[in-house]
Amino acid sequence: MADRLSALDASFLYVEEPSVPMHVGSVAILRRPPGEGLDYAWVQALILRRLRYLPRYRQYVRFVPGHLARPVWVDDADFDISYHVRRSALPAPGNDTQLFDLVARLLARPLDRDRPLWECYLVExxxxxxxxxxxKTHQSLVDGTDTLDLAQLILDTEPAEPTSLAEPVALGEDATWSGWGPSPRPGRARLLFDAVADTVSRPGEVVENVRNAAKDVTSTATRVFDAVGGVATTVRSLVRSVPRGPLHTRVSGGRVFSGVSADLDELRAIRRRHGGTINDVVFAVVTGALRQWLLSRGVPLEHTTTVRALAPLAVHPPENAELSSIALLGNRVDPCLVDLPVGEPYPVLRLQHVAHEMGQQVRARRSVAARAMARLGGFAPATMYSLAARAASSLSGRLFDVVVANSPGPQQRLYAGEAVLERIYPALPLSRDQALTIGVTSYNGHVYFGLNADRKALSDIPVLTGMITEAIAELKGTNW
Incomplete structure (x- = not known):
């Protein structure tokens, strides 16, 4: 039986355009250990050996002629680790600005559909x-149940000797060392035969394929109903006029990326002083930064002006199933719509508004606690962001202005071999009509914001990044 993509996975391929690549990324900065380790050959060997846990990363997508059925996963008999694990370098000594410029160019490039849909770059x-x-990992690849994000398996909670992880592997050596052998590649006749067989066994399959490829309006409305939690709010969302301004525009093929960090203890101090949760504080910080950035753009703001954020929320799986990294959240990440009060001039009132809205969402969906997510093995936020991007893609871009995804990470050091992970910034994909996504994660006492944006619409993204720091200082300096 063909290993066929789910309807959701296939939809990410159907709607992808050259200017709107559908991959999720991350930027992990590590300090080299003394001696050997963390050079290009070592990273290749480490990833090659970890792929035994991720068989999907050795498969690519074959489309069925005539779209009679959804595409299928096919083993890549010519899998080449050196194609997927690449090497780049900055002119030494490279700084964060140069790194983020390189990351922006990498994020703008679509993945090659004739190969497994992922890439990893070692930047020296x-x-x-x-x-x-x-x-870079395509959204169709990571489902959070059978396949996790590559970053989650690269990073470990304890340092490991390089020789225990990555013995020398000759480049070009096939993957049979792990007991894996590629299945025969199906030809055109086999693809058509399997498609007909599936259609006979499931008569509604063809109709389902056409509906998902066409982004059925009724299906979108149903998802909106689930996301906003009521008939009245659903109707309000559906009739809401298309947002105007720099955040809502048809994106180009260029990207700009920036990142900034904050001290987690400072956010905790804000929470203790003014109430709410760390997540509320994060969204209030984003709100304050967006407010100042919009004002710097000359956008008029009234007291009631809001920016609607899509905030993917992790929820408990059915029947209180155990939360684990191999069955991450039972693939339950719900898209929630939150109105950020950018028109409110007082920072504490902004925080209170955000806390009220987020509290309603959490109570309605039984949100997974941050401490439970932080206990997941490896760097689970990498997989969470793939699921968050899936949730964002399930809604029409007319219903929100920006994606803001916050996923807590572990508060102890992580390692790639003996190399210490110092910082990590998430990079969420843009949709056709949204010029900005903001990924947030916490790790080892710090909070990291990764901003991915359209180059034409938000060429001043470093300005917005700096305003995140200013918004934190504004909340810290407010005594009421």
């Missing part, structure tokens, strides 16, 4: 004897 030349691992 960073100041302070550091390197960066930049990953």
């Amino acid at each position: 030349g960073l100041e302070g004897d550091r390197v960066a691992l930049v990953t």
Whole structure:
């Protein structure tokens, strides 16, 4: 039986355009260990051996002639690790601005559909004897149940000797070392035969394929109903006029990326002083930064002006199933719509408004607690962001202005071999009509914001990044 993509996975391929690649990324900055380890050959060997846990990463997509059925996953008999794990460098000593410029160019490039849909770049030349691992994984690849994000398996909670993880592997050596052998590639006749067989066994299959490829309006409305939690709000969302302004525009093929970090203890101090949760504080910080950025653009703001954010929310799986990294959240990440009060001039009132809206969403959906997510093995937020991007793609871009996804991470050091992970920034994909996504994660006492944006619409993204720091200082300095 053909290993066929689900309807949701296939939809990410159907709607993808050259200017709107549908991959999720991350930028991990690590400090080289003394001695051997973390060079290009070592990273290749480490990833090749970890792929035994991710068989999907050795498969590519074959489309069925005539779209009679959804595409199928096919083993890549010519799998080439050196194609997927690449090497780049900055002119030493490279700084964060140069790194983010490189990341923006990498994020703008669609993945090759004739190969497994992922890439990893080792970026050398960073100041302070550091390197960066930049990953790109297509949304159709990571479902959170059978397949996790690559970054989650690269990083470990304990340091490991390089020789225990990555013995020398000759480039071009096939993957049979792990007991894996590729299945025969199906020809055109086999693809058509399997498609007909599936159609006979499931008569509604063809209709389902056409509906998903066409982004059925009724299906979208149903998802909106689930996301906003009521008939009245659903109707309001559906009739809401198309947002105007720099955040809502038809995106180009260019990207700009930036990142900024904050001290987690500072956010905790804000929470203790003014109430709410760390998640509320994060969204209030984003709200304050967006407010100042819109004002810097000359956008008029009234007291009631809001920016609607799609905030993917992790929820408990049915029947209180155990939360684990191999069955991450039972693939339950719900798209929630939150109106950020950018028109409110007082930072504490902004925080209270955000806390009220987020509290309603959490109570309605039984949100997974941050401490439970932080206990997941490896760097689980990498997989969470893939699921968050899926949730964002399930709604029409007319219903929100920006995606803001916050996923807590572990508060102890992580390692790639003996190399310490210092920082990590998420990079969420843009949709056709949204010029900005903001990914947020916490790790080892810090919170990291990754901003991915359209180059034409938000060429001043470093300005917005700086305003995140200013918004935190504004909340810290407010005594009421």
